[in-house]
Amino acid sequence: METTTLQRAYDVYEDRCPTRLVLDRIADKWALLILDRLQGEPVRFNHIRRDIKGISQKVLSQTLKKLERDGLVSRTVFATVPVTVEYALTPLGQTLTETVATLAHWAERNMDAVLTAQRTYDAAAELR
């Protein structure tokens, strides 16, 4: 009967599983917005910075570096006038585009429902 425990290699429900680290990286507000912005053509650093309103230079730089390290984003330097750096999704990163877009924009489509739920919840909590 040989039950060679055919365990799944990775399980995100397990503490210590390396996938937890990756999940921590992509389950992040700034990372999702950046990945979403990188759909389509490559984008320059300051362009992303201007588009994602409120992101600081430091956080953008850090997040891009981590995403590059994980192989989701590629970085290309052009020796132009003032140096130009372009960021783009790698093929690995592109496997996430659809999911990222759905999650990042879910709030836009469902904001009214969420606001209604919050008002209901708060009203009920108030008279408890």
Added chain:
Amino acid sequence: METTTLQRAYDVYEDRCPTRLVLDRIADKWALLILDRLQGEPVRFNHIRRDIKGISQKVLSQTLKKLERDGLVSRTVFATVPVTVEYALTPLGQTLTETVATLAHWAERNMDAVLTAQRTYDAAAELR
């Protein structure tokens, strides 16, 4: 000329847009794991706690409360022996199941590619 700026109601790229708050809530490691775990039948508090290894009671409690307030999760109390509390996805929460599952388990499917990318990146950084 009356240009009543026909602006989109919500834009997650805008600072101060309320959708940013919602994105912050769902773009969270613990929230995603909880939402993923709630697919299918309702689940009891300590059941979730045992399944998502490493989550603390406080974080689970807090996250569930926020998700309930946003209308993604419902909470039902049963006046049983020791009180039983069941959590489940609301219809609003169910609109996210597919996306949540894809994101939460993406790392499991792509862990090897990510590890390879990390090794390449680190090797290149070392001899910079």
Added chain:
DNA sequence: TCACATGGTTTCCTCCGGGATACCGGGGCG
């Protein structure tokens, strides 16, 4: 010569996320 742009790095400082721990209320049960 000074100012400005790009794409960063570094330092400082503050806030709060989250782990550890203790406590609670009520019923079952030995």
Added chain:
DNA sequence: CGCCCCGGTATCCCGGAGGAAACCATGTGA
């Protein structure tokens, strides 16, 4: 009677995330 379990809440406290701002090299243009 004392103890345990369920599903929490309250408190303490530390480390790290992230904003603000200064600094940097390079090259262009006024």
